[in-house]
Amino acid sequence: MDLDLSPDQKLFVEATRDFIDKTMPLTAVRELAKRDQGFERSWWDRGAELGWAALLIPEESGGGSVSGEGLLDLAVLAEELGRTVAPAPLLATNTVIAGLLAATDGPDHSAELEQLAAGELIGTWAVYEPGSGFTPLSPGLTANRKGETYVLDGVKDRVEVADQADLLLVTATTDEGPTQFLVPAATDGVTVTPTWSLDLVRRFGEVRFDGVEVGVDAVVGRPGAAADAVERQLQVAVVLQTAETVGAIFRVFEFTVQWAFDRYTFGRPLASYQALKHRFADMKTWAEGSAAISLAAARAVQAGSPEAATLVSSAKSYVGAKAPQIVQDCVQMHGGIGVTWEHDLHLYLRRVTVNRAMYGTPEEHRRRIADLISAEKEIA
Amino acid sequence: MSQATAAPVTTGPDGMETVESFRLRARAWLAENMPRLPEATDDVAPEGDDDAAWVRARELQRTLWDGGFAGICYPKQYGGLGLSEAHQHAFTEESLPYEMPLLLNVPTLSICAPVILDMGTEEQKLEHLPKVLRGDEVLVQFLSEPSGGSDLAGLITRADRDGDVFRINGAKTWSTSAYAADFGLCLTRTDATVPKHRGLTMFLIPTKAPGITMRRITQVNGSTEFCEEFFDDLVVPASSVVGEVNGGWTVGSRQLFHERTAVGGGSPYVSGQGARSAGTAKLDLAELARETGQGDDPRVKELVGEAYAQEKVQEALIGRIVSAVEKGQFPGPSASIIRLFHAETDQQHVDYEVAIAGSAAVTGPAGQRSAGYAGQHYLMRQGASLGGGSTEMARNIISERILGMPREHAADRDVPFNEVKRGR
Ligand SMILES: Cc1cc2nc3c(=O)[nH]c(=O)nc-3n(C[C@H](O)[C@H](O)[C@H](O)COP(=O)(O)OP(=O)(O)OC[C@H]3O[C@@H](n4cnc5c(N)ncnc54)[C@H](O)[C@@H]3O)c2cc1C
Numbered sequence: 188m189d190l191d192l193s194p195d196q197k198l199f200v201e202a203t204r205d206f207i208d209k210t211m212p213l214t215a216v217r218e219l220a221k222r223d224q225g226f227e228r229s230w231w232d233r234g235a236e237l238g239w240a241a242l243l244i245p246e247e248s249g250g251g252s253v254s255g256e257g258l259l260d261l262a263v264l265a266e267e268l269g270r271t272v273a274p275a276p277l278l279a280t281n282t283v284i285a286g287l288l289a290a291t292d293g294p295d296h297s298a299e300l301e302q303l304a305a306g307e308l309i310g311t312w313a314v315y316e317p318g319s320g321f322t323p324l325s326p327g328l329t330a331n332r333k334g335e336t337y338v339l340d341g342v343k344d345r346v347e348v349a350d351q352a353d354l355l356l357v358t359a360t361t362d363e364g365p366t367q368f369l370v371p372a373a374t375d376g377v378t379v380t381p382t383w384s385l386d387l388v389r390r391f392g393e394v395r396f397d398g399v400e401v402g403v404d405a406v407v408g409r410p411g412a413a414a415d416a417v418e419r420q421l422q423v424a425v426v427l428q429t430a431e432t433v434g435a436i437f438r439v440f441e442f443t444v445q446w447a448f449d450r451y452t453f454g455r456p457l458a459s460y461q462a463l464k465h466r467f468a469d470m471k472t473w474a475e476g477s478a479a480i481s482l483a484a485a486r487a488v489q490a491g492s493p494e495a496a497t498l499v500s501s502a503k504s505y506v507g508a509k510a511p512q513i514v515q516d517c518v519q520m521h522g523g524i525g526v527t528w529e530h531d532l533h534l535y536l537r538r539v540t541v542n543r544a545m546y547g548t549p550e551e552h553r554r555r556i557a558d559l560i561s562a563e564k565e566i567a
Numbered sequence: 568m569s570q571a572t573a574a575p576v577t578t579g580p581d582g583m584e585t586v587e588s589f590r591l592r593a594r595a596w597l598a599e600n601m602p603r604l605p606e607a608t609d610d611v612a613p614e615g616d617d618d619a620a621w622v623r624a625r626e627l628q629r630t631l632w633d634g635g636f637a638g639i640c641y642p643k644q645y646g647g648l649g650l651s652e653a654h655q656h657a658f659t660e661e662s663l664p665y666e667m668p669l670l671l672n673v674p675t676l677s678i679c680a681p682v683i684l685d686m687g688t689e690e691q692k693l694e695h696l697p698k699v700l701r702g703d704e705v706l707v708q709f710l711s712e713p714s715g716g717s718d719l720a721g722l723i724t725r726a727d728r729d730g731d732v733f734r735i736n737g738a739k740t741w742s743t744s745a746y747a748a749d750f751g752l753c754l755t756r757t758d759a760t761v762p763k764h765r766g767l768t769m770f771l772i773p774t775k776a777p778g779i780t781m782r783r784i785t786q787v788n789g790s791t792e793f794c795e796e797f798f799d800d801l802v803v804p805a806s807s808v809v810g811e812v813n814g815g816w817t818v819g820s821r822q823l824f825h826e827r828t829a830v831g832g833g834s835p836y837v838s839g840q841g842a843r844s845a846g847t848a849k850l851d852l853a854e855l856a857r858e859t860g861q862g863d864d865p866r867v868k869e870l871v872g873e874a875y876a877q878e879k880v881q882e883a884l885i886g887r888i889v890s891a892v893e894k895g896q897f898p899g900p901s902a903s904i905i906r907l908f909h910a911e912t913d914q915q916h917v918d919y920e921v922a923i924a925g926s927a928a929v930t931g932p933a934g935q936r937s938a939g940y941a942g943q944h945y946l947m948r949q950g951a952s953l954g955g956g957s958t959e960m961a962r963n964i965i966s967e968r969i970l971g972m973p974r975e976h977a978a979d980r981d982v983p984f985n986e987v988k989r990g991r
Binding site: 190191444447448455456458459461464465467468469471472475476477478479480482483497498500501502504505549550552553554555556557558560561564 | 853862865868869870871872873875876877879880881882883884886887888890891894896897904907908911959961962963964965966967969970972973975
């Protein structure tokens with residue numbers, strides 16, 4: 188909901204909307220819900236042709252942005268996808284790309300980067316582990332150095348698009364400290380098990396690593412020095428996630444306002460009751476606040492501002508918590524139809540609830556903010 | 568006031584000084600001329616009650632004027648600098664470590680003077696605006712009346728024409744810091760035989776004149792900055808009408824717009840930013856958590872982080888709405904969005920102050936530091952949801968004038984005012 192999109196970005200939005208309207212309306216999302224996989228590879232290929240995995244990548248490496256600020260373009264795109272709760276590994280793949288681009292002081296991954304950009308490969312960040320929250324820098328999964336290889340042992344779960352991902356960006360513990368590896372999903376010893384998901388088309392899975400051997404050239408960046416790339420991945424993931432959520436709540440709010448004008452009780456439209464008008468006013472205010480902070484976070488990350496970390500977590504704290512509240516209120520405004528399978532509201536409720544939970548809950552991000560500001564104080 | 572050491576002025580292609588040049592000049596000038604903020608004091612005195620504080624605010628404003636930094640967004644012909652909001656922002660950022668005349672921000676600089684600027688006659692502007700910017704004139708709002716504030720157009724204070732003058736009779740109330748002011752924007756009824764919006768007239772009246780009796784009202788936190796005024800045949804010249812006779816609603820609406828923008832935190836007309844005094848400054852929740860031994864408590868950290876995030880959202884939202892209104896992307900009533908958000912943010916903060924302070928919010932040794940303010944703040948919790956127009960009014964405006972929902976039923980619509988039913 189950037190009100191000041193460039194003419195090129197506006198064209199990009201129009202083209203995206205057109206493509207999604209034609210290929211991924213809500214009816215198509217409902218169809219995909221019945222399938223084993225949340226989306227078709229051929230559809231992602233077409234998205235990739237439109238540049239969906241290339242926006243973060245510099246032109247000289249086979250990428251290219253719309254506005255010169257690739258993350259902002261990507262956020263605009265995420266918002267569009269949020270409007271129709273489209274599937275697509277947009278966040279997953281671009282988070283991996285962001286990680287690879289942030290850690291260029293290690294082995295060369297430009298070939299994989301090119302294939303990700305072209306849509307030939309799908310990537311995902313394997314960061315969560317069973318039984319713990321979002322603690323990316325203290326993984327239990329270990330990688331032990333053995334000559335020119337590392338051996339990975341452990342389990343990751345809540346891995347987005349695990350069943351369709353080709354490349355796993357794995358955050359692991361080595362003797363040197365937290366280290367990331369780029370591991371092809373087809374490597375011996377890697378087992379992917381799909382898990383159930385509240386979202387109908389955004390699927391997750393568990394990935395086991397049993398003595399998985401990878402070369403030292405699988406390391407991303409330098410061993411023991413994953414922190415900066417992890418922070419970058421976290422920031423990009425949350426920016427795309429909150430942008431997508433903002434797209435979803437604006438769409439839900441639009442059709443709920445329309446419903447309030449169309450639905451009559453006691454001879455007058457719902458929109459004429461002050462009790463409901465005031466709830467719409469609150470929702471409008473929260474939605475605008477959500478749009479404002481998610482854009483502020485995106486801009487800060489794009490600019491590499493020192494405020495990026497706290498703004499990203501602020502966006503997650505606010506949008507993550509407010510979005511489900513807005514959608515639930517919209518369910519209430521709809522009456523009984525709002526809790527039926529038939530109505531589209533639940534598609535949005537599922538998505539914003541998943542987005543609340545993943546890559547750190549609002550509560551986890553609030554604790555992170557408290558830690559960040561107290562660290563700032565100690566430095567000052 | 569030395570201008571000798573000031574940094575050089577660099578102008579852009581439009582002939583205006585660049586923001587960066589202005590910022591650097593402001594930085595150098597502030598360091599040399601404005602006093603640094605004193606450390607927080609221990610006494611829990613309510614804001615704005617202290618006459619000395621008003622003398623001080625006027626002096627500080629005078630210093631800004633003498634240094635060439637008063638009225639950044641006011642036009643040059645009325646004593647301002649004629650610069651942009653970006654300049655104003657830069658100055659505000661630079662001014663944070665210094666003592667600024669914050670008492671003058673609301674309503675003088677951000678509400679009343681902009682109304683005169685938008686709606687006043689040339690003589691009124693030339694007469695009042697330079698004095699305001701020099702710190703010589705403090706302005707207040709005489710809008711609310713004992714019989715009601717939300718239904719502003721339903722007010723009953725009368726102004727009757729008597730030759731070249733008007734005679735004002737009635738009462739106003741909740742006028743913030745009126746005791747310290749020189750002039751007030753006073754909305755009155757000049758014709759009761761027409762529907763309410765059409766019979767109003769705005770005056771700019773002196774606050775100290777025969778015919779005005781002012782009394783101070785004590786608020787729950789002990790502050791006495793609210794006043795009420797009784798008008799008994801106050802005589803004012805016709806030249807003190809702002810806008811048209813019976814055209815007062817147009818002026819009042821403009822005033823409410825500036826009020827919502829100011830209360831929402833989006834006014835470009837302020838001098839500096841922040842709380843008016845230690846007693847009203849929001850408590851630093853992280854500091855409060857440490858002070859009460861809860862710095863590492865995860866649940867307390869969540870409150871600290873959530874409130875921090877809320878403030879960041881507020882900042883971003885103000886930027887978004889102010890810019891959108893300025894560019895015509897959003898309608899003017901959108902100022903009510905930041906007005907409502909301000910109330911929510913303020914309430915949440917006060918609630919978390921009380922939650923973290925625990926029993927320290929309600930009792931403790933004399934002379935204690937921040938935790939003791941929490942309880943005082945809590946008593947005034949609803950203030951931010953009432954002052955500047957209530958949040959219910961803001962919600963009406965957002966739903967009706969932004970979302971286009973049907974207006975509330977008004978029993979007084981199109982009814983001559985003297986036939987409208989009133990409460991007791
Ligand atoms: C800190 C502070 C500073 C102030 N400063 C000034 C000042 O400088 N000058 C000045 O003139 N006034 C000032 N006021 C007064 C303020 O503008 C009024 O208090 C406010 O407009 C509400 O009016 P009221 O108090 O008469 O309440 P009422 O109008 O009587 O309203 C009572 C309650 O009913 C609600 N209500 C009323 N009508 C409706 C409706 N149609 N729909 C839904 N709810 C409704 C209101 O929201 C409120 O909750 C200040 C108030 C505060 C708290």
